[in-house]
Every structure is written in C-alpha cells, then in structure tokens.
Amino acid sequence: MPHPVPASSSTPLSPTERSTPRREKERAQTDRRALYDVLDASLVCHLAVVVDGVPLALPTVFGVDLAGPDPGGTIYLHGSVASRSLLQAPDQEVSVTMTVLDGIVLARSGFMHSMNYRSAVVVGRPRVVGEERERSHAxxxxxxxxxxxxxxxxxxxxxxxxxxxxxxxxxxxxxSVKRRTGDPQDEDFDVEAGGVWAGVVPLRIRAADPVTSADVVDLPVPEHVLRRAAELA
Amino acid sequence: MPHPVPASSSTPLSPTERSTPRREKERAQTDRRALYDVLDASLVCHLAVVVDGVPLALPTVFGVDLAGPDPGGTIYLHGSVASRSLLQAPDQEVSVTMTVLDGIVLARSGFMHSMNYRSAVVVGRPRVVGEERERSHAxxxxxxxxxxxxxxxxxxxxxxxxxxxxxxxxxxxxxSVKRRTGDPQDEDFDVEAGGVWAGVVPLRIRAADPVTSADVVDLPVPEHVLRRAAELA
Structure with missing residues (x-):
C-alpha cells in the first residue's frame, strides 16, 4: 500500500532546528519517502498532547492524505467531541509519533542493546476540520x-x-524520521573477547485470518479485508 | 513471562481524578493485574514529555521492577545523558504509554470502526536514579x-x-488501563440492513528466527533468546 510520492516530496523534512535530531544522527532520515514509509507501515500513532497540564501519549488511529490541503500532505486524527485530548489539542502545538518495531537487537553488552525500528515524529498545531466535506473525506x-x-x-x-x-x-x-537496522554494534574488545552470542530477533506485526462477526449472515470475507490480512500475514 | 503480582497489587489504579477515564468507561480496567498484563505484553513504551515547549511521544524500551523502591512497582527508563527528553523529564510530570494492538475491528459503519487493543498510561514525576547499585540493577x-x-x-x-x-x-x-476486545458493536439498523461484512482481523507482534551477527564465531543461539523468539513466534 505505498503512497504515491507527491510533487512536494522534495520538501525537506525538519525545516526547523528543534525537529532536527541532534543525537544519533546516523539514525536520522531526511528523505520524505522515509517518512511516508513509516506512515504506511503504522496502524496507529501516539498523539502527544498536554491534557490538564500533563503530557500524554495517546494511541489512536490516523489517516494520511498526500493530496490534502497541506503542501506535504495532511494527517487526520479523530475522536469523540467529548475527548479531553482532542478538545485541548488545537490550542497548542502537539506531535504525533508513528513507531514500527523491526527487531530486538541483542548485543554483547547491555549498553549496546537496542531495537531495530522506524519512527516518525510530526510536530504542529492541529486544525479542527469544520467543513463537512473535508470531515467526511477525512x-x-x-x-x-x-x-x-x-x-x-x-x-x-x-x-x-x-x-x-x-x-x-x-x-x-x-x-523527524529515525531508523535503526542491522546487527548490534559492539565494542571491539567485546567482539574479541568472544563467548557472548549477538544477533537480532526480527519482529513484525502480523495478522491472523479474519474472524467474521457472529451476527453476519451469509456474507463472505470481502476482497479488501482478505488483501489487508494477506499483506500483514 | 507473567510478573508475579506483589502484595501491593490491591492498590487501586487511578487514585486521582485526572487519571480516571471519563469516556468509554466500559473499556477502563481497574485491576492492577490488567496493568501488569499490558506491561508484560509491551516491548517498548512511548514517553510523553514536554521538550522545548512541545509535547513529544518518544518510543523507548522500559523495564519493570515490581520489587523496586515504589510500593506498586517501578518503571525504569534510560537513555543518553545528552538526551534532551531525559534531561527535561525530571523537572515535570510526564507519562509513559504502553500499547498492544490485538486486532483491526471492521464494523458496518465507519463510525464504529476501531482497534482491539490494550493500553496503559502511567503518570508521574520521574526520579533520576543516582545510586550506582540501583542504576546497574535498572x-x-x-x-x-x-x-x-x-x-x-x-x-x-x-x-x-x-x-x-x-x-x-x-x-x-x-x-489508567484500557482494553477493547471482541466483535464490532454495530447499530441495530446497520445489522438489520445486512449486506456489509463485519469482523476482526487479529493482530500480534511476532518474531522470526533469531539471526546471528556476522561477527559471531562458533556460538549457538542461547536458550534465553530461543525462548523469547518462541514466545513471540
């Protein structure tokens, strides 16, 4: 389900200093395609928003419209009108994080243990979508x-x-987009010492066969659901 | 890998009003075992912290010590001393969210679409661990x-x-702990109308076989790694 990359894909990421990763620069990705890859591979995101004075990371589904109103594309979020987090979000800058786990990285030292992952953090001030056609489309x-x-x-x-x-x-x-792939990076003296196994346990979110609701009468699992389950199988 | 439930497991969750879910109360769990279940099932968490004025949800590994210094148990986080998020976290209340995706819930209306999931949000003011023995243990x-x-x-x-x-x-x-399980909950009129398939696509994070690093000489995959991969297989 790759997104078509729009003309605006040449817009650089991280246009401001604050969203430019300062640490672990080797993990930072600057290609917009890397951002779309993380969005595609994520089923949910975490909305970071200050609610009643405390920052919360709230899991929620999201949608992406690369032909949407914003030049580089638009992320849509939704929720109940009674949701405190969505009520308070438009009055502040918030962020949305997508995280895909690709593996457990088992190094020869605790210090070098890590995860293989892809993640994106999108920062901005959310707009409440008021117009009915855009709401329905979103x-x-x-x-x-x-x-x-x-x-x-x-x-x-x-x-x-x-x-x-x-x-x-x-x-x-x-x-900002980050990615870690590959083997553990061990200290030379740990590799030379030998004796400790190192490697990666690959991870992936996977789907089992679709389960039809008990109240469905005489309908096969539709093609789009079978396709999605197969993509994630 | 279930945690032993400590004596303090009878401590109620959500002791304050702000962490008591107001909406979707049927999804709220009040049992401490539900919290430990989510912690056990999660490989990473998202630390929600205000960094330079913006709330961020940062994916990171975590550890749980139920016999730790705090009555209901202690969550440990770590990172580089240069990390802005960890530097700024101790001066504020933060939260940590664990989210486990269990399925895609496909209803007969867009409105009733959802995810099956388990999530926990832990709120508090983090303490910088200074004592060497606790740091090493953490x-x-x-x-x-x-x-x-x-x-x-x-x-x-x-x-x-x-x-x-x-x-x-x-x-x-x-x-606060939330959980959604089971079939979509459709409007009666949508069920009666028929014609639209509904159901769940079960999801789970799964491991593939461990991959030994290229620089490992003559060591088999150790038992603890095989066991972890098998648990997640």
Missing amino acids: LDVLVDHVTPGRSAALRRPTRKELAATTVLALPLEEA | LDVLVDHVTPGRSAALRRPTRKELAATTVLALPLEEA
Missing part, C-alpha cells in the same frame, strides 16, 4: 489507512455521527 | 524486560557506560 481516509478500500463498502456517516466526532488535521510539514 | 531490568534472562549472559557495565547513561524511575502508582 473519516474515509482514516478507515482506509487501516484497511485500504474499506470506506467504499460502507454507508455515509449520519449527521449524528458527524456531530459526535472531532476531526483534526496536522500538516506533514515538520517531521 | 539496566539489567531494562535488558531483561525485552529478553528475559539476557542480562545474566552479559558482562557488567563499565564506568564509562554508566557515566554516559541517564536512568529514570517512575512509580507504578497512578495509571
């Missing part, structure tokens, strides 16, 4: 991010559902 | 959370490594 984008093709199988949202939902848009403008 | 706990039994196979950290590492402790005191 909800389709959210559903289709998790299961591409799903929204076309569904009825349109009701007025009541739309009224109960807050939709936020965050521009894909300021982002 | 680093073992961190390594063993990801791969139980690993720390016993490793040399002790050097002074230089310890000096380069910040260790934070967060009490497992104030936490």
Whole structure:
C-alpha cells in the first residue's frame, strides 16, 4: 500500500532546528519517502498532547492524505467531541509519533542493546476540520489507512455521527524520521573477547485470518479485508 | 513471562481524578493485574514529555521492577545523558504509554470502526536514579524486560557506560488501563440492513528466527533468546 510520492516530496523534512535530531544522527532520515514509509507501515500513532497540564501519549488511529490541503500532505486524527485530548489539542502545538518495531537487537553488552525500528515524529498545531466535506473525506481516509478500500463498502456517516466526532488535521510539514537496522554494534574488545552470542530477533506485526462477526449472515470475507490480512500475514 | 503480582497489587489504579477515564468507561480496567498484563505484553513504551515547549511521544524500551523502591512497582527508563527528553523529564510530570494492538475491528459503519487493543498510561514525576547499585540493577531490568534472562549472559557495565547513561524511575502508582476486545458493536439498523461484512482481523507482534551477527564465531543461539523468539513466534 505505498503512497504515491507527491510533487512536494522534495520538501525537506525538519525545516526547523528543534525537529532536527541532534543525537544519533546516523539514525536520522531526511528523505520524505522515509517518512511516508513509516506512515504506511503504522496502524496507529501516539498523539502527544498536554491534557490538564500533563503530557500524554495517546494511541489512536490516523489517516494520511498526500493530496490534502497541506503542501506535504495532511494527517487526520479523530475522536469523540467529548475527548479531553482532542478538545485541548488545537490550542497548542502537539506531535504525533508513528513507531514500527523491526527487531530486538541483542548485543554483547547491555549498553549496546537496542531495537531495530522506524519512527516518525510530526510536530504542529492541529486544525479542527469544520467543513463537512473535508470531515467526511477525512473519516474515509482514516478507515482506509487501516484497511485500504474499506470506506467504499460502507454507508455515509449520519449527521449524528458527524456531530459526535472531532476531526483534526496536522500538516506533514515538520517531521523527524529515525531508523535503526542491522546487527548490534559492539565494542571491539567485546567482539574479541568472544563467548557472548549477538544477533537480532526480527519482529513484525502480523495478522491472523479474519474472524467474521457472529451476527453476519451469509456474507463472505470481502476482497479488501482478505488483501489487508494477506499483506500483514 | 507473567510478573508475579506483589502484595501491593490491591492498590487501586487511578487514585486521582485526572487519571480516571471519563469516556468509554466500559473499556477502563481497574485491576492492577490488567496493568501488569499490558506491561508484560509491551516491548517498548512511548514517553510523553514536554521538550522545548512541545509535547513529544518518544518510543523507548522500559523495564519493570515490581520489587523496586515504589510500593506498586517501578518503571525504569534510560537513555543518553545528552538526551534532551531525559534531561527535561525530571523537572515535570510526564507519562509513559504502553500499547498492544490485538486486532483491526471492521464494523458496518465507519463510525464504529476501531482497534482491539490494550493500553496503559502511567503518570508521574520521574526520579533520576543516582545510586550506582540501583542504576546497574535498572539496566539489567531494562535488558531483561525485552529478553528475559539476557542480562545474566552479559558482562557488567563499565564506568564509562554508566557515566554516559541517564536512568529514570517512575512509580507504578497512578495509571489508567484500557482494553477493547471482541466483535464490532454495530447499530441495530446497520445489522438489520445486512449486506456489509463485519469482523476482526487479529493482530500480534511476532518474531522470526533469531539471526546471528556476522561477527559471531562458533556460538549457538542461547536458550534465553530461543525462548523469547518462541514466545513471540
């Protein structure tokens, strides 16, 4: 499910100093394709937002529209209109983190233990989406991010559902992307000493076969669901 | 790898109003065992911390010591002494979120789409661990959370490594735990209308076979690594 890379993909990431990784620079990615790769591979994100004075990282689904209103693309988030986090988010700068775990890195010392991963942190001030057409579109984008093709199988949202939902848009403008891959990087003296195994346990989120709801009568698992389960199998 | 539940497991979660979930109460768990279950099932957490004025959710490994200095147990985090997030964390209340994805919930309407998941948010003011014995112990706990039994196979950290590492402790005191399981919950009128498939695509993080580093000479994959890979297989 790779996103088409838009014309604006040449926009550099990390346009500001604060989102430029200062440490572990070798893990920093500056290509916009690396950002889209992390977005594609993530099923959920963590919205970091200060709620009643405390920063919280709240897991939530998201959608990406690279042809959206913002030049580098738009991330959509949604939730209940009663959600404290979504109510307080538009009054502040927030961030959204996507993290994909690729492996456990087992080194010869505790210090060099690590994870193989890909992560993206997008920073910005979210916009509350008010216009009905964009709201409805954003909800389709959210559903289709998790299961591409799903929204076309569904009825349109009701007025009541739309009224109960807050939709936020965050521009894909300021982002930092990191990645660690490969073997552990051990100290030479640990390698020379020998005696301790080192390596990687690869990890991946994987799907099992779709389970049909008990109240479904006489319907096969649709093609878009089978495809998604196969991609994640 | 279930944690033994300590005597203090009867301490209620969410002792304060702010960490008591107000919405989706049916998803809130109040049992401390539910918290330990989420901690056990999580390989990484997201530390939510305000860095230079912006809340960030930073993926990082963690360790849990239920026999640690805090009554309900202690979460340990670590990182470089140069890390901005760890430098700024002790001057504020922060939170740590663990999220386990259990499935994609495909409902008959976009509105009822969801994820099956387990999540925990632990809130508190982190303590910088200064005492050398606790620091060294915390680093073992961190390594063993990801791969139980690993720390016993490793040399002790050097002074230089310890000096380069910040260790934070967060009490497992104030936490909220949520869980969603089972089929989609559809509107009666959507079920009666028929025609749209509904169900769940189960998800799980899974390990492939361990991959030995290129520079390992004549060592088999150790038992603790095989066991971890098998648990996640």
